[in-house]
Amino acid sequence: MFEGFEGGRMSAAFMSAGTSSFTEFLREVKPDLLPGQHLGSGGAVKAEHLTPDATTIVALTFPGGVLLAGDRRATQGNVIANRDMDKLFRTDEFSAVAIAGSAGIGIELAKLYQVELEHYEKLEGRSLSLEGKANKLAQMVRGNLGMAMQGFVVIPLLVGFDENTEQGRVFSYDAVGGRYEEHRYYSVGSGSVYARGSVKKLYRDDLDETTAIRVALEALYDAADDDSATGGPDLHRKIFPLVDVITEDGHRRISTDEVARLATEVVEGRAADPDGPKARLS
Amino acid sequence: MSMPFYVAPEQQMKDKADYARKGIARGRSAVVLQYEGGILLVADNMSRTLHKISELYDRIGFAAVGRYPEFENLRLMGVRFADVRGYQFDRRDVSGRQLANIYAQTLGTVFSESLKPWEVEIVVAEVGDTAAEDEIYRITFDGSIVDEQGFVAVGGSSEHVSNQLKDRFAADAPLSAALNAATHALAHENGEERELEAGNLEVAILERSRQHRKFRRIHGSRLTSLIEEGKRGTAATAAETASDSGDGNGTGDADEADK
Numbered sequence: 207m208f209e210g211f212e213g214g215r216m217s218a219a220f221m222s223a224g225t226s227s228f229t230e231f232l233r234e235v236k237p238d239l240l241p242g243q244h245l246g247s248g249g250a251v252k253a254e255h256l257t258p259d260a261t262t263i264v265a266l267t268f269p270g271g272v273l274l275a276g277d278r279r280a281t282q283g284n285v286i287a288n289r290d291m292d293k294l295f296r297t298d299e300f301s302a303v304a305i306a307g308s309a310g311i312g313i314e315l316a317k318l319y320q321v322e323l324e325h326y327e328k329l330e331g332r333s334l335s336l337e338g339k340a341n342k343l344a345q346m347v348r349g350n351l352g353m354a355m356q357g358f359v360v361i362p363l364l365v366g367f368d369e370n371t372e373q374g375r376v377f378s379y380d381a382v383g384g385r386y387e388e389h390r391y392y393s394v395g396s397g398s399v400y401a402r403g404s405v406k407k408l409y410r411d412d413l414d415e416t417t418a419i420r421v422a423l424e425a426l427y428d429a430a431d432d433d434s435a436t437g438g439p440d441l442h443r444k445i446f447p448l449v450d451v452i453t454e455d456g457h458r459r460i461s462t463d464e465v466a467r468l469a470t471e472v473v474e475g476r477a478a479d480p481d482g483p484k485a486r487l488s
Numbered sequence: 489m490s491m492p493f494y495v496a497p498e499q500q501m502k503d504k505a506d507y508a509r510k511g512i513a514r515g516r517s518a519v520v521l522q523y524e525g526g527i528l529l530v531a532d533n534m535s536r537t538l539h540k541i542s543e544l545y546d547r548i549g550f551a552a553v554g555r556y557p558e559f560e561n562l563r564l565m566g567v568r569f570a571d572v573r574g575y576q577f578d579r580r581d582v583s584g585r586q587l588a589n590i591y592a593q594t595l596g597t598v599f600s601e602s603l604k605p606w607e608v609e610i611v612v613a614e615v616g617d618t619a620a621e622d623e624i625y626r627i628t629f630d631g632s633i634v635d636e637q638g639f640v641a642v643g644g645s646s647e648h649v650s651n652q653l654k655d656r657f658a659a660d661a662p663l664s665a666a667l668n669a670a671t672h673a674l675a676h677e678n679g680e681e682r683e684l685e686a687g688n689l690e691v692a693i694l695e696r697s698r699q700h701r702k703f704r705r706i707h708g709s710r711l712t713s714l715i716e717e718g719k720r721g722t723a724a725t726a727a728e729t730a731s732d733s734g735d736g737n738g739t740g741d742a743d744e745a746d747k
């Protein structure tokens with residue numbers, strides 16, 4: 207009737223004091239559900255186009271919070287696989303993760319990470335610290351190293367509101383699970399070099415939330431401008447970037463209307479000046 | 489070598505049930521009831537860290553009384569089951585009914601196969617999109633499962649608490665009034681009358697209108713102010729009743745004291 211339920215009794219693993227990590231628990235009772243387990247280790251397979259690639263993500267902090275913004279395009283080689291993909295994941299009340307790289311694995315990883323945080327919170331009666339959350343994600347990326355060696359690289363970007371220090375923080379990762387805290391802003395994905403340059407020129411320490419969103423949208427526009435794998439705002443199809451904001455009030459996705467309004471402003475601004483806002487030299 | 493005594497199965501079951509009931513009766517009760525915004529869970533619990541109430545999944549809460557290590561085991565099992573299932577399929581595919589069934593089967597097996605039954609009684613509550621879709625299940629130590637309507641009390645003198653609650657229960661009551669009704673019922677457990685304060689209570693809600701996860705604990709100043717609000721509300725109602733009928737506080741306290 208239910209998995210793991212034998213002879214009217216849950217298998218022992220469900221009842222034992224055991225671990226408060228969902229991933230470890232899953233490895234014990236249902237290892238086949240872990241991300242990428244089914245892909246085996248066939249090194250000779252030409253694997254790069256098995257799953258679409260997800261691209262540019264921008265994160266930036268502002269006083270009292272942090273935001274995460276992502277374009278919507280997924281590509282398979284030079285084909286657009288999906289135009290309205292969601293690469294941002296609310297992982298708990300005070301954190302969110304975005305993924306760049308192999309979409310299929312990345313989505314699984316983000317979903318597992320979300321359950322992982324929740325599972326810990328429910329079993330322990332308290333959430334992990336933001337550092338703890340960041341380290342947990344590093345372990346999971348490290349767990350994907352075998353897959354990364356076959357070409358299924360997943361690079362997450364974690365943002366969170368640290369309730370201890372009452373500020374937004376950004377953590378970036380590399381393919382082997384290296385964890386780096388970024389100050390102020392960061393970007394990952396194929397268009398990230400352009401996005402990062404763009405944010406660098408527009409970023410101020412005293413941005414308010416709306417202006418911070420505007421900066422992120424300008425950066426995504428610049429990434430889409432120069433990187434074919436990043437999608438810009440699609441005014442005809444009404445597909446706009448997604449923006450998540452985390453403050454002391456928790457996680458909030460900015461409404462489509464609000465993003466549409468700001469994105470349209472950005473596009474109109476670019477109609478007058480294709481290279482966008484200029485940084486002051488003095 | 490001594491011969492084992494023969495004990496009739498009926499007697500064995502009866503003994504086990506008596507044992508479990510006595511164990512549960514040693515602890516304080518818990519109540520789960522609907523209010524206008526969802527489902528309210530209240531337990532008489534001095535501890536701030538050993539919870540009797542907890543979240544199982546997005547829309548599903550858990551309340552338990554009896555032996556802590558035993559219901560804690562059940563709670564872990566429920567969270568793990570729900571998380572595996574939600575991860576494997578979809579978050580909407582985890583239901584209170586499944587969890588209640590699993591608990592019932594587990595407790596039933598323990599009751600019939602082990603020498604010592606588990607001294608626990610639990611409630612699984614799931615908040616729906618509308619009040620009509622709310623589900624409240626009560627599962628007892630022997631694995632019996634009952635689908636309750638509106639409200640339920642578990643614990644040693646659950647029948648008594650339940651009767652107290654019946655008089656004041658209204659599915660569309662505001663949170664403070666529902667909390668007041670629950671507190672009143674718990675305070676009159678075992679025919680005694682106590683004053684329950686915020687420090688004695690563990691309170692949580694499954695809030696229908698909330699996004700994502702509906703479970704939320706209520707403690708600290710919010711709990712204190714809700715209790716105060718509930719008291720004022722009851723006082724106002726009592727005054728109204730008094731002026732309407734000329735009969736003192738129509739809360740049923742007097743009736744209970746007579747018994």
